[in-house]
Amino acid sequence: MRWENQRQSDNVEDRRGGGSRGGGLGGRSLGLGSIVIALLASWIFGINPMTVLGLLDGAGVQAPISAPSGQKPPANDRMAAFVSTVLADTEDVWTAQFRLMGKTYAKPTLVLFSGRTPTACGAGEAAMGPFYCPGDQQVYIDLSFYDTLQKRLGAPGDFAQAYVIAHEVGHHVQHLLGVSDKVDRMRRQVSQVQGNALSVKLELQADCLAGVWAHHAQAARQVLEAGDIEEAMNAASRIGDDALQQQAGGTVRPDSFTHGSSAQRVRWFRKGLEQGQMAGCNTFDNKAL
Incomplete structure (x- = not known):
């Protein structure tokens, strides 16, 4: 890339080294990174990752916690510079799209932290991976997640890392447009299986929006290099619910999916990438995901 x-x-806050204690992260703020804690649980305790995801999904939203004061990342921090650049690119794309x-x-603000940090959704932890909190409109990431993405999830590459940021920013776009709140209200009125299906559509839409960002970033600034698209597709595939269930040695149960299958995640990212149209990301009116 x-x-x-x-x-x-300029919307990057560095809290690394300032981790603190607090309540658990709750609500629908987990996003892409929620699979990491599920994988860790399966490795350490032999628990099906989907079981853990179900527990996280049903957690109660915590009261806002006072956050420590952050600072700008050091100028010589290459990884911080990378995520700051990706965030800037999403800002340019979505500012233009919203203007249309x-x-x-x-x-949104991108918060870099290590270990734990307070958020308006409760205490964020590194084990949960990157996530978006609608309560404070901030994306949170412990940059050590990228080691997990490469070494444990088998998804290396800088564009795979950019896809992670773009997906969480996609959740921010959903929040601004009122999609996330509408889905939360609907989920409280239906069964667990139906709620899971709504969660899948929300996550696949965020994947599609990440593709929309990549489409416009490439058109405006030619950011893509050989192999970049394959890196993002591989990352999307590695975190499909079916792939995680298979990795855990369990039976693939589509009614327990909360993020979508590998094929679905790849398909919706590709759709956003190829079309570059937000209207094409309407997973809620599309019966064939």
Whole structure:
């Protein structure tokens, strides 16, 4: 991915080294990274990752916790510079896309932390991977997740890392458009299986929105290099619910999916990438996911 010498976002807060104690992370703020804690549980305790995801999904939303004051990342921190550049690129794309809708894009803050950190959704932990908290409109990431992505999930590459950020920013876009709140209300009125199906559609839409970002970033700035698309597709495939269930040695149970199958995640990211249209990401009116 061509990212060096590009604009970096000012909306990055560095809390690394300032981890703190707090309540558990709750609600629908887990996003892409929620699979990491599920995998860790399966490795350490022999628990099916989908069981853990179900427990996380049903957790209660915590009261906001006072966050420590952060600072700007060091200028010589290459990984921080990378995620700051990716965030800046999402800002440019979504500002333009919202302008086309006659709306103003409220830029999220990307919080870098290590270990644990307070959020408006409760205490975020590194084991949960990257996540978006709608309560404070911030994306959180412990950069050690990228080692997990490469070494444990088998998804190396800088564009795979960029896809992670773009997916969580996709959840921010959903929040700004009122999609996430609508889904949360619907989930409280239906069965667990039906709620899971709604969660899948929400996650697949975020994958598609990540593809929309990549489409416009490439058109405007030619950010893609050989192999980048394959890196993102591989990452999407590795975190499909069926892939995780198979890795855990269990039976694949589609009614327990909360993020979508590997094929679905790849398909929706590809759709956003190829079409570059937000309207094409309407997973809720599409029966064939």
